[in-house]
Amino acid sequence: MTVLAAYSLTSIPSSPLPLRPNSNLSSSVFHGRRVQCSRRCDLFDLHQDLIPYDVAWSWQKDLVREKKSQIENEGDCTDTLIILQHPSVYTLGTASTHKNLNFDIKYPPFPIYRTERGGEVTFHGPGQLVMYPIMNLRRYKMDLHWYLRTLEEVVIRALSSTFSIQASRLEGLTGVWVGNQKVAALGIRVAHWITYHGLALNVTTxxxxxxWIIPCGIRDRRVGSITGLLREAQSCSAHGTADLHNLDDDSLLHITHMSLIEEFARAFQIEYHHKTISVPILCERKGSCLTKEAQQH
Incomplete structure (x- = not known):
């Protein structure tokens, strides 16, 4: 694994600085550097909530439809970023086959959904931060390879700046890796150059x-988490990791989500406008009217 031997808490404020919502400034400051912001992004920060997968999936598709209509009527649309957790669930991408399931499909340990995102089977569950960007790529770069590499860069920078974990890409494979461990999986869908689905980072998962699956169809590598990496680093170092290792799960999730949000803003040069939504109403509304594609297999 490629983790720096010693960790420093200097990059982790005891009370993380809040992101400035609804700022009228044309730039924002992240990690002491000023970033020019040319795009507005509505941020739904639900990182403390467990949102059922089908609810979030249906919500994303509603947002895509709204943005397509907005583009048709106004020529452009605002972007949206959703960050949340899911209850335990397996999802299958367009390339998924049942041969990568190590259980009887008729009796799965958790609900299974076949989706229109790219990629193979993966798992979502508590302790994993999921980011769903719904963005108009016409205003960035109409290049899916560039978009995927930028999402990976967001995770790589967050791990480096916050935990001194040196993550990387592996040629020919999508996602973010630390040594032989995959810590973040990506799966996207783009409709009329509007993105949805996104990335999942294992924090305390x-x-x-x-x-019980072959994650992303890759047999010869394993899945990792930030908690596991910190634990391994502590066992290899006599000092420097105790404070990080002793963080409770909620604190570790909060610190990680703050870093992901900041690095996302820097990478895409956007400015957040914080939005709120009633989770019970969202679940009630979305859960009661699933689209045909969202029916459980």
Whole structure:
């Protein structure tokens, strides 16, 4: 694994600086550097909530339809970023086959959804931060390879700046890796150059459910988490990791989500406008009117 031997808490404020919502400035400051912001992005920060997968999936598709209509009527649309957690669930991408499931499809340990995102089977569950960007790529770069590499860069920078974890890409494979461990998976869909689905980063996730599938169809590598990496780093270093290792799960999730949001803003040069939504109403409304594509297999 490629983790720096010693960690420093200097990059982790005890009370993380809040992002400035609804700022009228044309730039924002992240990690002491000023970033020019040319795009507005509505931010739904639900990182403390467990949102059922089908609810979030339906919500994304509603947002895509709204943005397509907005583009048709106004020539452009605002972007949206959703960050949340899911209850335990397996999702299958367009390339998924049942041969990568280590259980009887008729009796799955968790609900299964076949989706229109790219990629193979993966697991979502508590302790994993999921980011769903719904963005108009016409205003950035109409290049899916560039978009995927930028999402990976967001995770790589967040791990480096916050935990001194040196993550990287592996040639020919999508996602973010630390040594032989995959810590973040990506799966996207683009409709009329509007993105949805996104990335999932294992923070404090129980990795056991990954043993019941072949994650992303990759047999010769394993899945990792930030918690696991910090634990391994502590065992290899006599000092420097105690404070990080002793963070409770909620604190570790909060710190990680703050870093992801900041690095996302820097990478895409956007300015957040914080939005709120009633989770119970969202679940009630979306859960009661699933689209045909969202029916459970």
């Amino acid at each position: 129980d990795l056991t459910p990954f043993k």
